Amino acid sequence: MIFHPLILALIVASGLTSFLVLYASVFGAQILGRWDLRSGSEAQLGLERKTYLISTLLAFVFTFELLSLFLFIFTADRLHTFFVGAMCAAGTLHVNAFGYPALLLKAINFVLAGTWLILNAADIRGYDYPLTKKKYAYLLALAPLILAETALQTAFFLKMKPDITTSCCGSLFGASGGSVAADLASLPVAPMKAVFGLSLLLTLASGFYFLLKGRGGSLFAALSGVNLIVSLLAILSFISIYFYELPSHHCPFCILQKEYGFLGYPIYLAVLGGGICGLGVGVLNPFRKVTSLAAVMPSLQRKLALAAVISLLVFAALVIHRLAVSNLNLP
Structure with missing residues (x-):
C-alpha cells in the first residue's frame, strides 16, 4: 500500500x-x-x-x-x-x-x-x-x-x-466503545448544546467588540481557543448525529463523505480557520507598541479578527441549517 x-x-x-x-x-x-x-x-x-x-x-x-x-x-x-x-x-x-x-x-x-x-x-x-x-x-x-x-x-x-480487520466508526465512537473518544461522544446533548451556544456567542461578541473598539484582543484570543475545543467536542457530541439522523452515530469523519455533501470539509475549515485567526489576534497583541509595527499592527489584527468572525458565522450557519432541516428531533 x-x-x-x-x-x-x-x-x-x-x-x-x-x-x-x-x-x-x-x-x-x-x-x-x-x-x-x-x-x-x-x-x-x-x-x-x-x-x-x-x-x-x-x-x-x-x-x-x-x-x-x-x-x-x-x-x-x-x-x-x-x-x-x-x-x-x-x-x-x-x-x-x-x-x-x-x-x-x-x-x-x-x-x-x-x-x-x-x-x-x-x-x-x-x-x-x-x-x-x-x-x-x-x-x-x-x-x-x-x-x-x-x-x-x-x-x-x-x-x-x-x-x-479493523473497527467501524460505530463501535469506536459508540457508547460502548470504552475509549476517550467514545466518552467524549457520549457527552449529554442538551448541556453540550448550551455550552456550545454560549461559547460561540461569547466569542463572536468579543470579536465584534474588538472590531469596533480595537480593544479586548487577548480576551477574544482566549475565547477563540476555548471555542475551538468546544466546537470540536460539539461536532462529536451532537452536531454529527443531525447529519446522520441517528442518535447513536457520533462519527466525526463520515460527514466528510459524498453522502453528506462533503460538508465536513467546510465545517472543519471554518472551525480551525476561525480558531487560528482568533488566536493570532492574541499572539500579536503583545507587539502592538513595537515602534516599527505600531502603524500596521491594528490593521493586521482587525483583518484576523474579521476572518475569525466570518469563519465562525459560516460554521454557525452550516450547523443551524443542519439542525433545522434534519429529521432527527432531540431535546
Whole structure:
C-alpha cells in the first residue's frame, strides 16, 4: 500500500517539510545567538539576507502543513475500502497504533503552524524585522513536533496491512466503545448544546467588540481557543448525529463523505480557520507598541479578527441549517 499515490505524496512531502524545518532550525539557532541589527558587520548582513529567503521558504512549508491535515484525512477516508470493517477514515486510522496519534499531532501542528505564519506576516511588515528572534525561537519549539509528526505518519503508513480487520466508526465512537473518544461522544446533548451556544456567542461578541473598539484582543484570543475545543467536542457530541439522523452515530469523519455533501470539509475549515485567526489576534497583541509595527499592527489584527468572525458565522450557519432541516428531533 505504500505505493498508493496519496500515501507517497504525504510521505515525500512530510519528509521534505521535516528536512526544511530542520535546516531552518539550525539557521534559527544562529539567529538567536548572533542577530543584532545595530551591527553593520558582514556576518549580520549575511543573516539579514538569509533570513528573508528562509522565512519565505518556511511560509510555503507551513502553508502546506495546513493543507496536509485535510489531505491526510482525505487519504484515510479513501483507503477505508481496503480494510474489513472500516466504513470511513475512523476505521483506517484504527488499523494500527500510529493513526490517531498522527492525526492528533497534525491537528496540533495545524494550529501552531498557522500562528507561526501570522507571526511571520507581522514581522515582515516591520522595516527592522522586530519579531525575527521570536519567530525563530517559536520555530525551534515547533520543529520537534513537526519531526514527530513525520515519524508517526510514516510509521502509520508503513505498518498498514490490507488484510487487517479493523473497527467501524460505530463501535469506536459508540457508547460502548470504552475509549476517550467514545466518552467524549457520549457527552449529554442538551448541556453540550448550551455550552456550545454560549461559547460561540461569547466569542463572536468579543470579536465584534474588538472590531469596533480595537480593544479586548487577548480576551477574544482566549475565547477563540476555548471555542475551538468546544466546537470540536460539539461536532462529536451532537452536531454529527443531525447529519446522520441517528442518535447513536457520533462519527466525526463520515460527514466528510459524498453522502453528506462533503460538508465536513467546510465545517472543519471554518472551525480551525476561525480558531487560528482568533488566536493570532492574541499572539500579536503583545507587539502592538513595537515602534516599527505600531502603524500596521491594528490593521493586521482587525483583518484576523474579521476572518475569525466570518469563519465562525459560516460554521454557525452550516450547523443551524443542519439542525433545522434534519429529521432527527432531540431535546
